[in-house]
Amino acid sequence: MQDGAAVTGLAIAAASLVAVNKTGNAMYDPIGSIIVGHLLGMVAIFLIQRNRHALIGRAMDDHDMEKVLHFLKNDPVVDALYDCKSEVIGPGFFRFKAEIDFNGLMVVQNYLKRTGREEWARQFREAAKEENTALLKVMANYGEEVVTALGSEVDRLEKEIQELVPGIRHVDIEAHNPSGPSP
Incomplete structure (x- = not known):
């Protein structure tokens, strides 16, 4: 999951840099950064929910x-x-x-x-x-x-x-x- 998000984030960052170079519009760079940040935040929330039982002290059955x-x-x-x-x-x-x-x-x-x-x-x-x-x-x-x-x-x-x-x-x-x- 984390690896897929990292590769997707790299692809988004690369696409935003290519868009800046092709169009000359610097606005694509912060848009790409915001999308990557949002993606990483979603992965973090997913991992916290999935592993919450390991983060918070659980009792034995x-x-x-x-x-x-x-x-x-x-x-x-x-x-x-x-x-x-x-x-x-x-x-x-x-x-x-x-x-x-x-x-x-x-x-x-x-x-x-x-x-x-x-x-x-x-x-x-x-x-x-x-x-x-x-x-x-x-x-x-x-x-x-x-x-x-x-x-x-x-x-x-x-x-x-x-x-x-x-x-x-x-x-x-x-x-x-x-x-x-x-x-």
Whole structure:
């Protein structure tokens, strides 16, 4: 299409120059320029209309989006979903983003299943018998481990989403904070 318009534009420009030389009337030159400009503008409008979907961020198809949302809504560590979006990043490739309100109890239960509930209970009991710094140290270690466990849950969800819809190349999951950022 563009090549045809370019060749046609060259033919119009050549014809207008020939007309100027044959007739001696310089008016044919700007007329030819206006026609070529109009032709190029028409081609540009056609190409924009034809490729608009590639210029404006499109979402992945509804079926794939519903599969991902259904999966997330039914995962026990997910309490609620917010601001779920997808975007086409290439032919058959997508980016998915969601803010998730995590079920803290399930995150902790999953963590304790993996690491052993009794070990943490023992550490808390022993630290409670000692001075406050020992208890604070165990609590800080436990808090650090729970935050790491949340990161592991996010990684698991991202991996399972990519397995569910193989075209999803990037998954961005964030913890939802209804009160906004901390001061």
